[in-house]
Structure formats: structure tokens, C-alpha cells
Amino acid sequence: MIEAHEFIDRAQKFGYYSYAGVPCSFLTPFINHVIARDDINYISATNEGDAVAIASGAYLAGQPAVAMMQNSGLGNAINPLTSLNHTFCIPILLIVTLRGDPDLKDEPQHELMGRITGSLLESMKIPWEYFPQEIPQIQPTLERATYYIKEQRRPYALVVCKDSIAPYGASGGGIPHRILNKAAPINFPLAAPVHSRNEILSHLHTQMPKENSVVIATTGYTGRELFALEDRENQLYMVGSMGCASSLGLGISLTRPDLQVIVIDGDGAALMRMGNFATVGTYGQPNFTHILLDNEVHDSTGSQATISGNFSFANIASSCGYEIALSGNEVTLLDQLFAHKTTKGPKFAQIKIHSGTVDHLPRPKLSPEETTRRLMTYISKCK
Structure with a gap:
């Protein structure tokens, strides 16, 4: 088991300052730590596919990025991973939890995805390895992932097993507050089109x-x-x-x-x-x-x-x-x-x-x- 900051601090040295994701209980300490830090940008996406695309946009703009999700969310992310990241050669680092691990008792909805997570990543031509659980593993893991990302321009995945990351307190950050547009409602149906x-x-x-x-x-x-x-x-x-x-x-x-x-x-x-x-x-x-x-x-x-x-x-x-x-x-x-x-x-x-x-x-x-x-x-x- 490692502390969240032990991975995040080392990841920053490889340029990873941008994160987007959807929560999973296995990632709670990791996400809470990311949210709480002022030196990291975290976007709370509404689904995993959007998290992948947001991270991909950060990469296009010159910032290596991480997309985080539960393995069940790979279903939502398959489309952009195969037709955006693979097709356009946009590499990001994926952090995917292993709910439904065959070695653990878990909820029934995770059972199938737990068995196929590795093969699903491999079918999408995404190499993967387990998320580090000891401090000496962190640096070489990031080196392998970053080397592949730079050389192949393809995503690389780290699969997180239960209790890989030590508990961390509640997140200290929050969602930006926006005052909603108070303009009068727009009338619809809209007028018929006049242009192509x-x-x-x-x-x-x-x-x-x-x-x-x-x-x-x-x-x-x-x-x-x-x-x-x-x-x-x-x-x-x-x-x-x-x-x-x-x-x-x-x-x-x-x-x-x-x-x-x-x-x-x-x-x-x-x-x-x-x-x-x-x-x-x-x-x-x-x-x-x-x-x-x-x-x-x-x-x-x-x-x-x-x-x-x-x-x-x-x-x-x-x-x-x-x-x-x-x-x-x-x-x-x-x-x-x-x-x-x-x-x-x-x-x-x-x-x-x-x-x-x-x-x-x-x-x-x-x-x-x-x-x-x-x-x-x-x-x-x-x-």
C-alpha cells in the first residue's frame, strides 16, 4: 500500500498535472488527494468517455494527462479510446480500478468486468500493468508508462487493486460555483432553417x-x-x-x-x-x-x-x-x-x-x- 501523494508527486516529475475522472471507491483516497491540491488540475467528468476526451484535449495542448475511472466505466470509454485516442494517436495515462477482482468478493455487477478488464484493455491495444503498491515500484512504473506514451503515442493503463492506496481524508477542494444564466427563457420551437x-x-x-x-x-x-x-x-x-x-x-x-x-x-x-x-x-x-x-x-x-x-x-x-x-x-x-x-x-x-x-x-x-x-x-x- 502506498500514500496517494507518493505516486502523484513522482508523476508530476513526468509532467502529469492534469487529471479528469469519475470516482470509484477504490480510488477515493487518490481522487480526494488530487482534488485537495492546488498544484493539480482536476475535472470531475459526468462519464468516463468524457474524462478520456478531456484528458486527450489537455495532451493536444501540450500537457500530459491522466483519466481515472472504475473498470465498469471502460464501457463508456471504449468509443473515444478506440476512435479518438487510437485513431488520432493521442496518448493519455489511464488509472482503472479492478472492481470484481476474481480473488475478492465484490458486488455482482462487477463480476464480469473484473474477469475481462485486462483482456478488454488488450483488445483495445492498450498495454497495462498493476498500479504500484510499494514505493520502489512507483518510479519504474511511471518510466515504463511514459516511455511507451512518448514512443508509441498510445494510451497506457495502470490497474488499481483494492487497498493499493492508503486512506486519505475528505477532499479539500470543491466544484467551481457558477451563477446560472438568469435570462428569459428562449422561445421554441425555433423558426425553420434558412441556411445550409x-x-x-x-x-x-x-x-x-x-x-x-x-x-x-x-x-x-x-x-x-x-x-x-x-x-x-x-x-x-x-x-x-x-x-x-x-x-x-x-x-x-x-x-x-x-x-x-x-x-x-x-x-x-x-x-x-x-x-x-x-x-x-x-x-x-x-x-x-x-x-x-x-x-x-x-x-x-x-x-x-x-x-x-x-x-x-x-x-x-x-x-x-x-x-x-x-x-x-x-x-x-x-x-x-x-x-x-x-x-x-x-x-x-x-x-x-x-x-x-x-x-x-x-x-x-x-x-x-x-x-x-x-x-x-x-x-x-x-x-
């Missing part, structure tokens, strides 16, 4: 700063259309990891508050991980701008309807703590959004658009890995 996605993105390209900014485009037609309009080194076109655009952007924005981070989302993707609205509303800073293009369908898979016509994303963003939340159907809404200067939190706009895309829509010429390296090079030059 391409028209909105074309106008957006004229508004987005080319310097000291990062643009994350959600998976599907959005990233492809943005690429077709103009390929820029500060743009990342997501493939897979549906719903993770805002959490990835949040990780970048918190790590590099000097950059303007613009996330272009879709209704289907946002619906998939709506919990991150609350995370962005709580932790997001004025450098985070969230634009949601809402056509009420899953456009790139055959235009199957979403449920977004039955509620207002802008109302949800406002309730979750975004400082500004706008909605409409005109391209001028973007002008209003960028004209607003927030002081305490992120801003949001929901724009109703037509479904469909342009003819002969190309795919990005760079591979996802090349896009990652280009973006990281760009960010590193923004000082």
Missing part, C-alpha cells in the same frame, strides 16, 4: 480568428465541409468519438487559456453526451465557444431524425452555466456570438440549419495522426 451547413461554416470561417485559436469540428459532414472550405492548421476534423468534440475542446481550453477554442457540434452528437454541457458550464472559461448546428437529423448516416426538435439546446446550455446562450436560424447569430465578450464562462449558440451536404464532398487529405501532429505543432507555436 455550408453557408453557416462559410460565414464562420470569416469570423473565426486564424491566430491563437483552435477549431474542433464534430464527426460526420461538419469536419469534411470545414476542410473543403479551407484547410487550416488550427483545425481538427474529428472522425468517430461521436459526442466528444466539446469535452476534447474543453481539455484544450483549460490547458491553454490564452487560446480561443471553438467547437462546432451537431445535434445528434451533442445528444449523445449531453452531460458535458454541465461540465463545460461548470469549468469552461471565456475562451471556450460552443456552436451547435442543428438540422434535427443524423445527416451522414441517412438523415434519420433526432429528437432535437422537441427542446432547446440553448436553454440547456444556459441552465448548465454557459454565460451566454443564443439560438436562432440566421447566419447573423454568429456575428452576435463573437461580438459578445464573456468574463466568467463559455458561450453557446444553437443554429437551425437545413439537412444535406454539398455535392462531391471530399475527405481531409491528412490522416488523423497527421492532423494531430499539425495541430500540436501549431499550438506549441502560439505563445
Whole structure:
């Protein structure tokens, strides 16, 4: 058994100052210690997949990062681990607890995952070893993990057995408090769309700063259309990891508050991980701008309807703590959004658009890995 700080202090020497996660009783002393420290950034994610994406954003911004979770949460994290981290070569350090350990009596819901945790990680091409339980094991464990992360650009996992970490008191930190937006409720249903996605993105390209900014485009037609309009080194076109655009952007924005981070989302993707609205509303800073293009369908898979016509994303963003939340159907809404200067939190706009895309829509010429390296090079030059 080791003290939490004995691992965390040594991990800092390898650059690990950013943590995101979802609690597990096996990790209670570790998470409480992380939360209590002023020299570590910890984001309490709503699910494990978002924790992975937040940590991945921190890495893209130049900060090695850790995602923590119970092994049952690997189910929530499989999508970003396989289609974001593996595809884009974004390495993070995973700390995963071993609930349902075959050698221990545990709750029945953990029994299967306890038996397959190691094989599940291996199936995702993620090497792993047990979390150190003695002080002399810590340094070589971190050396092996960090070497693999740097050389292979892939995640590495440490699996935590019960009682690996000594008890630690209650966390001394808290969740940032946000005063909710008190603006009058936005009327909906919103007016019918008047613009296509391409028209909105074309106008957006004229508004987005080319310097000291990062643009994350959600998976599907959005990233492809943005690429077709103009390929820029500060743009990342997501493939897979549906719903993770805002959490990835949040990780970048918190790590590099000097950059303007613009996330272009879709209704289907946002619906998939709506919990991150609350995370962005709580932790997001004025450098985070969230634009949601809402056509009420899953456009790139055959235009199957979403449920977004039955509620207002802008109302949800406002309730979750975004400082500004706008909605409409005109391209001028973007002008209003960028004209607003927030002081305490992120801003949001929901724009109703037509479904469909342009003819002969190309795919990005760079591979996802090349896009990652280009973006990281760009960010590193923004000082």
C-alpha cells in the first residue's frame, strides 16, 4: 500500500498535472488527494468517455494527462479510446480500478468486468500493468508508462487493486460555483432553417480568428465541409468519438487559456453526451465557444431524425452555466456570438440549419495522426 501523494508527486516529475475522472471507491483516497491540491488540475467528468476526451484535449495542448475511472466505466470509454485516442494517436495515462477482482468478493455487477478488464484493455491495444503498491515500484512504473506514451503515442493503463492506496481524508477542494444564466427563457420551437451547413461554416470561417485559436469540428459532414472550405492548421476534423468534440475542446481550453477554442457540434452528437454541457458550464472559461448546428437529423448516416426538435439546446446550455446562450436560424447569430465578450464562462449558440451536404464532398487529405501532429505543432507555436 502506498500514500496517494507518493505516486502523484513522482508523476508530476513526468509532467502529469492534469487529471479528469469519475470516482470509484477504490480510488477515493487518490481522487480526494488530487482534488485537495492546488498544484493539480482536476475535472470531475459526468462519464468516463468524457474524462478520456478531456484528458486527450489537455495532451493536444501540450500537457500530459491522466483519466481515472472504475473498470465498469471502460464501457463508456471504449468509443473515444478506440476512435479518438487510437485513431488520432493521442496518448493519455489511464488509472482503472479492478472492481470484481476474481480473488475478492465484490458486488455482482462487477463480476464480469473484473474477469475481462485486462483482456478488454488488450483488445483495445492498450498495454497495462498493476498500479504500484510499494514505493520502489512507483518510479519504474511511471518510466515504463511514459516511455511507451512518448514512443508509441498510445494510451497506457495502470490497474488499481483494492487497498493499493492508503486512506486519505475528505477532499479539500470543491466544484467551481457558477451563477446560472438568469435570462428569459428562449422561445421554441425555433423558426425553420434558412441556411445550409455550408453557408453557416462559410460565414464562420470569416469570423473565426486564424491566430491563437483552435477549431474542433464534430464527426460526420461538419469536419469534411470545414476542410473543403479551407484547410487550416488550427483545425481538427474529428472522425468517430461521436459526442466528444466539446469535452476534447474543453481539455484544450483549460490547458491553454490564452487560446480561443471553438467547437462546432451537431445535434445528434451533442445528444449523445449531453452531460458535458454541465461540465463545460461548470469549468469552461471565456475562451471556450460552443456552436451547435442543428438540422434535427443524423445527416451522414441517412438523415434519420433526432429528437432535437422537441427542446432547446440553448436553454440547456444556459441552465448548465454557459454565460451566454443564443439560438436562432440566421447566419447573423454568429456575428452576435463573437461580438459578445464573456468574463466568467463559455458561450453557446444553437443554429437551425437545413439537412444535406454539398455535392462531391471530399475527405481531409491528412490522416488523423497527421492532423494531430499539425495541430500540436501549431499550438506549441502560439505563445
